[in-house]
Amino acid sequence: MSFSDAIRRIRDGGEDSNPPADPPDVAVGGEPATEPPLSVTEVCRRVNKALLLIEGGPEIRVEGEIGSCSLPGHWYFTLKDEEGSQLSCAFFSPRYRADSETPTPQVGMKVVAHGRPELYAKGGRLSFIASRLREAGLGDLHQRFERLKADLRDRGWFEPTLRLELPDFARRIMVITSGDGAARRDVEETARRLWPGLELLLIPVPVQGPAATPKIARAVRLARASAAAMRVDAIILTRGGGSLEDLWCFNEEAVAAAIFESRAEAVAAHLAGGPPPVPLVAAIGHESDSSIAEFVADHRASTPTQAAMVLVPDAAEQGDYLNSRQERLRLLAQRGVERARGRIEVAARHEILRRPARMLDPHRRRLDDAGNGLIASMVRAMEVRRAHLAGLESRLGAVAPARSVAEASHRIEVAGGRLARGIEALIKRRITRIDHLAGQLRIVGPDSVLSRGYALVLDEAGKPIRDAGAMAVEDRIRATFARGSVVARVETVDPGEKVESNP
Template identity: 35%
Template sequence: MALSVSELVAELRRAVEGQVGDQVVVGEVGSCKPASSGHVYFTIKDERAQLDCVMYKFQAAASRVVLREGMKVELFGKATVYEGRGRLQFTVTRVREAGLGELQARFEALKRKLAAEGLFDAEGKLELPPFPKSVGLITSATGAVIQDMRHVFERRAPWIKVFLLPVQVQGAGAEHGIASAVRAWGRFDEFGLPPVDLLIVARGGGSLEDMWCFNEEVVARAIAECPVPVVSAVGHETDFTIADFVADLRAPTPTAAVELVTPDGPALDAWLEDCGERVKRRLYQVWERADLMLGLLVQRKFKSPLDVLNPFIQRLDDLEYEWEDAWQKRLQSGYDWLDRMELELKARHPKQFCRMMGERLDGLEVRLKSAAAQRFAVASGALELLAAQVEARSPQETLKRGYALVQGEDGRLVRDAEQVPEGTRLRVSLARGKMSVVRREDGGEAADGEELQPDGV
């Protein structure tokens, strides 16, 4: 059966997605064309083949990797066939720069090693001075980072002396230059460097590969051994390096590092100005009082200089009395409180509780006995009534009224004379005693020789 083009392409798409499906592809980015829709269309290639790729808008916006031609990448996604053109295509969901997996493994291994040695422990961190007089910068002499940091220093603390020791912050061998600079400022007198109160090791943002020199062990050990407090300010807030963990303080950005280590100059000026005004007002008040006292002495208003002190001495006496009275009241209040607590504790003493429970049990016992006696009396009366009723209805009482019970030889009661054949011996029970009789039609003698005059029996 012949297939249409769309049917064949659909079969090819299902076959590719079913047999190949999700994959990770490593290669070099060829042509790369971001579309106005937000999608990114590009090719990935190696020395033998090339593959069309697409990364849709939402995945492209979430990706931290900006694709560019010639870039080595790892692509996570799914192989499929684009039915509109019938071409094999790789739909990308995530992008990672090639080699980052190995770098991340090296990062974690070194992090575990240094942590085990205690280089990250808070106990080994140096305290930063609150008001540094001089700061050393270890960063690149070019670029926006050093300019941004200089502007923040000028705005917040222009009196701080800032010294720059330029180093390479990217590329092969940069880690040795950074480590040497840190060690040199740790022994500033040997290398002819000016003494500083703290160091800032800084660099702007970038990829993991760009900032890898700050993840080298030589840099970490140089920072850990430095006798001067070191602030690490590498990358952006989401970037973390080994230098951040070893340093005495980690700053999210280089400019944030300057703000963390410097006091706010304008705020400090305002606070000092306020303190100065308060000191002036206080001094003026003291001066006015002293001038008044001196004027009174000059005018001979007092016979002796002690006259000036007497009011104050009297005031001190008053304060002493007030203090003693307040403490006496406070102590008495404490004693009263202790007395109340003592009474409350006595009331809650186990012996008191047991006594109360004993009294309660005694009361319950009396109530129980009274209730039992009442119930017993009621039950006894009911029982006597029932006994009287039973006795009144008993067969013996019936016999006392002149009735008799007649039983056959088998012990059964006789209720009908026709059912008893002649000559049958019967047993008669009376109110007092029993006797035996024989059934006679003409009223014969009893079997025992007793003469009876029954009517038919």
């Protein structure tokens, strides 16, 4: 049963949709009834009693897509269908905790709810009290969203390595959003508050409805293409919150393609010598919302305000930072000057400044001694190396490598000849053995036996006959000789004695 059917049943008063001939509160003659009016509680009680008659039983099944949900504690959510009807539902915690197969409701999930409608008397609201919940699949928009998301991920459009880095200090930002939307005001107020001298350029586009998709895609391509010429440091694509249907234009492949392809074109132009590409920040909806455009963009911000905050530096913080650095530099310079002044005063009293020649004499003597020692060490090292080289030369002459190589070559030739002769003898022995075995096989083979006057006797099934007792009179047999065969019929059977074969 759909929501429209359920609501129609409630409106018509249960199974019987025809109103009674005489309403209970109106007399037959058309005058008001004399019965006292009902209280609100009694009316709610009677409505609830009438609701129990839907589908002829206490519970009905309703299938629809979850439009909104609140999960802490008891679950409260709405179900909607393709006709636009909505039904408020409640699923109390003792019920769903007792059922381990109950799925957690999510926006866009398609479910089948078991329960009954009930009128909440104190709030005057009609709700569907669920006793059981089962998943029936995602809604159409969510299915399209997940399919496109998986497709673009397989194409590599979400790769982090493709994303452009954000500028440290953006001085001019281009904003693509609705000209009169709250997102524009949030970005402008945040940017002006953080950095009053920042310049914002607006490209107004519709941000909702089927007609918005091509205009958003065209604006993205235009912004990327003209950003360098207009000295734009970053681009913001944004809009405020809304339902999945409201945000759907940012989930279309045309918008994702505009973001991805315009970035690729800008990067290619930069590699060819053009200006650096400009990053795009996407901030669609609230923090809990996600869109295909945000996955493809260079950076995702949870809200329009957050998009401005990630691009615009805080002037107050920057001022405090500069002041602190200025004070630190002043203190460092002051300390450096004081330390330098102290060192100069100490150096002025040092012996080397008062008698410089006297201080250099010991160093000259050490330098002369070191030079003489270096020359002597080099002479000794050369003599040692010369002696070592002579020893190596004498040892090399004693080893005589040419003679050792000749002897090894001779041994290899002798061993090769012996190996060839051994292999040839082995092959001859194997050939002789094979000829001998072939002769023995011809002697004991069936053809040899038949040539000596024996015959091979087969029964009608073609099996050899070894025992005459297995045959009966009138059985047909086939006898095969060394040349030809005959078919005969058994006239008599003599079992005889068993002939023992030699082992």
